[in-house]
Amino acid sequence: MLSRLFTFVRLPAKQGFKKTSFFLTALCITLFFILPLLAIISQSWLADWQNLWHLWQTVLPDYILNSLLLLFGTIALSLVFALPCAWIVSNYQFKGQRLLQWVLCLPLAMPAYLVGYLYTDLLDYPGPVQSFLRDLFSWTSVQDYWFPSIRTLSGACFVLALVLYPYIFLLVRIALLEQSENLIHSAKILGASPWQRIKKVVFPLTRPAIATGAALVGMETLGDFGTVTYFAVPTLTTAVYDTWLGYGDLGSASQISFFMLTLIFILVILERYSRNKQKTYQRGYEKKSSFGTLSGYKLYLAQAYCWGLVGIAFFIPFAKLIYWAVHYFENADLTGFFNYTYHSLSVSVIAAIICTFLALFLNFAHRLTQQNSVSYQKITNLSLRLSTLGYAVPGTILAIGILIPYTAADHLLNDLLKRLNLPAQGLIFSGTVFALVSAYVIRFSAVAIGSIETGFQKIPPSLDMASQTLGYNGLKMLRKIHFPLLTKGILTALLMVFIESMKELNASLLLRPFNFDTLATHVFTFTSDEQLENAALPAITLVLVGLLPVILLTRSLILNVEKERS
Numbered sequence: 001m002l003s004r005l006f007t008f009v010r011l012p013a014k015q016g017f018k019k020t021s022f023f024l025t026a027l028c029i030t031l032f033f034i035l036p037l038l039a040i041i042s043q044s045w046l047a048d049w050q051n052l053w054h055l056w057q058t059v060l061p062d063y064i065l066n067s068l069l070l071l072f073g074t075i076a077l078s079l080v081f082a083l084p085c086a087w088i089v090s091n092y093q094f095k096g097q098r099l100l101q102w103v104l105c106l107p108l109a110m111p112a113y114l115v116g117y118l119y120t121d122l123l124d125y126p127g128p129v130q131s132f133l134r135d136l137f138s139w140t141s142v143q144d145y146w147f148p149s150i151r152t153l154s155g156a157c158f159v160l161a162l163v164l165y166p167y168i169f170l171l172v173r174i175a176l177l178e179q180s181e182n183l184i185h186s187a188k189i190l191g192a193s194p195w196q197r198i199k200k201v202v203f204p205l206t207r208p209a210i211a212t213g214a215a216l217v218g219m220e221t222l223g224d225f226g227t228v229t230y231f232a233v234p235t236l237t238t239a240v241y242d243t244w245l246g247y248g249d250l251g252s253a254s255q256i257s258f259f260m261l262t263l264i265f266i267l268v269i270l271e272r273y274s275r276n277k278q279k280t281y282q283r284g285y286e287k288k289s290s291f292g293t294l295s296g297y298k299l300y301l302a303q304a305y306c307w308g309l310v311g312i313a314f315f316i317p318f319a320k321l322i323y324w325a326v327h328y329f330e331n332a333d334l335t336g337f338f339n340y341t342y343h344s345l346s347v348s349v350i351a352a353i354i355c356t357f358l359a360l361f362l363n364f365a366h367r368l369t370q371q372n373s374v375s376y377q378k379i380t381n382l383s384l385r386l387s388t389l390g391y392a393v394p395g396t397i398l399a400i401g402i403l404i405p406y407t408a409a410d411h412l413l414n415d416l417l418k419r420l421n422l423p424a425q426g427l428i429f430s431g432t433v434f435a436l437v438s439a440y441v442i443r444f445s446a447v448a449i450g451s452i453e454t455g456f457q458k459i460p461p462s463l464d465m466a467s468q469t470l471g472y473n474g475l476k477m478l479r480k481i482h483f484p485l486l487t488k489g490i491l492t493a494l495l496m497v498f499i500e501s502m503k504e505l506n507a508s509l510l511l512r513p514f515n516f517d518t519l520a521t522h523v524f525t526f527t528s529d530e531q532l533e534n535a536a537l538p539a540i541t542l543v544l545v546g547l548l549p550v551i552l553l554t555r556s557l558i559l560n561v562e563k564e565r566s
Helices: 002-006 013-046 049-058 060-091 097-103 112-123 128-137 153-177 181-189 194-222 226-230 236-246 250-277 296-327 334-369 374-387 395-419 433-443 445-457 461-469 475-485 487-503 506-511 519-528 532-565
Strands: none
Touching: 013 250, 013 334, 013 374, 013 395, 013 433, 049 060, 049 250, 060 097, 060 153, 060 194, 060 236, 060 250, 060 296, 097 296, 097 532, 112 128, 112 153, 112 226, 112 296, 112 519, 112 532, 153 194, 153 226, 153 296, 153 532, 181 194, 194 250, 226 236, 226 519, 236 250, 236 395, 236 506, 250 395, 296 532, 334 374, 334 433, 334 445, 334 475, 334 487, 334 519, 334 532, 374 445, 395 433, 395 506, 433 445, 433 487, 433 506, 445 487, 461 475, 475 487, 487 519, 487 532, 506 519, 519 532
């Protein structure tokens, strides 16, 4: 076994040692990425189960039920919002169609808790909508009429669906554009009605995209904390937060986190199982689907639905933020705004650099092992996949997984310093920005790894062989050969991790040091205190920052599809 470990290929001993060091370093990096998950699993099994049993007998069933209702309700509403828009934009040509395919993705840039607060302000009893109705119909009190309450479980589903439906819209739209027209013609020749063509041809081909989009919506819904907290809807996420900070019970919080992780991985497994069971093939040289035309009332209905959806999900909330930013500008804390912006920028830049560097090293180590045995290729490929698991873990759970080992490391370090008669250093791992940066790096490693992996796939293996022939091995080959060719992927990884870190709320709330607020935590604090109008400026900044990855993602997917169609 040891001989196999150090025998990569028939190379000089020095070169084989270098490849071994790359391989072992990559495994250590992977261990860093999965350490929070291992910590949660171990802590949940070692903790006292008596407290969890007490929670199960009292409030935990309600938390689970609310989480499941929130999950399925949000997915159902997201499908209702996304599928008609994807069908209209993908199959029909009309004025404004090209613009719609972009703006329908803009709600992804809006934090859900912002949308929830803004619609609470609009739709609550003292809000402008109900005030207008009372003036119009001469109603004097709430007993005179009925109006749905936004701050309920169904209201949370509605708000989350408004900002998450673009996941399904983008994937289904691409799947519809990639369908061959010959399949539809064949179904027509066989006498299939329009509904039968959708049921027998279109839906089976788009089902993997629907399942993938629904799984993404489900994972984001289970991990949401800001919206459900503001709407006072007790879910498993709030249970983790309350159990840990409210009752000081880290063990029970870890056990609830483990249960949530199980639900999330079940979603992932079901999504992949759905795709694996559905095998569909389309020949690339077949003519792609052409656009139909819409006119008359159908055109007006289609445009009203699509523009109305994006108006409700993005333009109305964003316009409200702009109004508050202008109207309450004198109340804005500009000094605090600049301080919080500096905090967000600093930790996000550090996290982006570290995350991109680690992703580059992991991909490079995997590329080196492609010249070796199949077993090493499988290990490094598994290492890459494991390193991306953090993206599926909600920030609240990830924060607990980080604090468990980091707190233990702090205690070990201080005990060691005490034995050496040296002054204790305090919580240098769990009580500083080190923990916050670690959370960002682990949470968004999948973004960086995916971007750089795509760049590596475009570099032919023959280039590596030629560089090795010329004496460029190891880091020298990475620096001189690969790095110039990976510039675009590296810059994309840096930008995406930076932007996602700027917006991260859940982990920031739990891991930020004392007196260290980011833009996201600052805005959420004002939202919780019903004073968002005084923090409209940082809220607009968060939305504008969030627009960048949405535009980049949409542009990349749309251009790729249009390139294939041409």
